[in-house]
Amino acid sequence: xxxxxxxxxxxxxxxxxxxxxxxxxxxxxxxxxxxxxxxxxxxxxxxxxxxxxxxxxxxxxxxxxxxxxxxxxxxxxxxxxxxxxxxxxxxxxxxxxxxxxxxxxxxxxxxxxxxxxxxxxxxxxxxxxxxxxxxxxxxxxxxxxxxxxxxxxxxxxxxxxxxxxxxxxxxxxxxxxxxxxxxxxxxxxxxxxxxxxxxxxxxxxxxxxxxxxxxxxxxxxxxxxxxxxxxxxxxxxxxxxxxxxxxxxxxxxxxxxxxxxxxxxxxxxxxxxxxxxxxxxxxxxxxxxxxxxxxxxxxx
Ligand SMILES: N[C@@H](CC(=O)c1ccccc1NC=O)C(=O)O
Numbered sequence: 178x179x180x181x182x183x184x185x186x187x188x189x190x191x192x193x194x195x196x197x198x199x200x201x202x203x204x205x206x207x208x209x210x211x212x213x214x215x216x217x218x219x220x221x222x223x224x225x226x227x228x229x230x231x232x233x234x235x236x237x238x239x240x241x242x243x244x245x246x247x248x249x250x251x252x253x254x255x256x257x258x259x260x261x262x263x264x265x266x267x268x269x270x271x272x273x274x275x276x277x278x279x280x281x282x283x284x285x286x287x288x289x290x291x292x293x294x295x296x297x298x299x300x301x302x303x304x305x306x307x308x309x310x311x312x313x314x315x316x317x318x319x320x321x322x323x324x325x326x327x328x329x330x331x332x333x334x335x336x337x338x339x340x341x342x343x344x345x346x347x348x349x350x351x352x353x354x355x356x357x358x359x360x361x362x363x364x365x366x367x368x369x370x371x372x373x374x375x376x377x378x379x380x381x382x383x384x385x386x387x388x389x390x391x392x393x394x395x396x397x398x399x400x401x402x403x404x405x406x407x408x409x410x411x412x413x414x415x416x417x418x419x420x421x422x423x424x425x426x427x428x429x430x431x432x433x434x435x436x437x438x439x440x441x442x443x444x445x446x447x448x449x450x451x452x453x454x455x456x457x458x459x460x461x462x463x464x465x466x467x468x469x470x471x472x473x474x475x476x477x
Contacts, residue, residue, distance in 0.1 A: 179423070179424040193210050213458060232247050233246045252283065252287075252288055259282050259330075260316060266379055272291045281462070281463045297384050298385075298386065314349040320357060329361070330362065341363065350404065355410075360414060364456060369396045373392075415432055415433035416445075420452035421452065448466065
């Protein structure tokens, strides 16, 4: 149990119930999600319409396996690449609501890739994770072709869970590739699926296609990490939001502990004041705490 005091796991695993914003609304949890989608979609439109940012639309596979790469006229040829993996419990959201962090990072000299992936139930979570491994391979091929020397990855929520696969993906990784990875940023993720896989709220009618067995094999918290040595130059940041549930914060804390114990250069931080949603929304603001954190990663 990640929160032994809780009697309501559905609630623990529904981040929108833990916001402290929108308390004047009849259903703050609905309001926070609607606000998140409206605002982040506006962020995406602003990039090309108001901020002079260009985008290349690329594809790493069939269906929704799309990647948008953002840059502006000052982006250097060998700009470091920042890759973002969105959340939404593997069943919702897409890149139209996942570009908030692009503007501030492009203005600081990054090229930024925002990826889409096939969602459940079009694919099972197991298949999605295989496809995500394919994406990892693709993005390193892309980095090699475009002479990118430094890559940082960030994932939010279910996207942080997907990103953990990079540490466990023998087919996609090699010492040459991991040496290019400056940092991995795990924002407000879940790393153990055993409590959530049979919650009707998170996995209605089992649209993730999980069994008790696969919920275990797809849990980064339960993996054995054999390739730690190839990650010696990469920093791992496991971050939780103050206004996430105790369960979410504990999942992050214990994932960071596991990574440290295994020998990774991992740290854990709870971001005060943020909830599961504004920690992403505020990545669009150059001087927000979360933006400062993301760009300071290069200085650490
Ligand atoms: N229906 C969920 C929404 C949710 O879990 C979520 C929404 C946006 C981004 C990430 C999310 N969660 C995990 O990936 C909730 O009410 O909290």
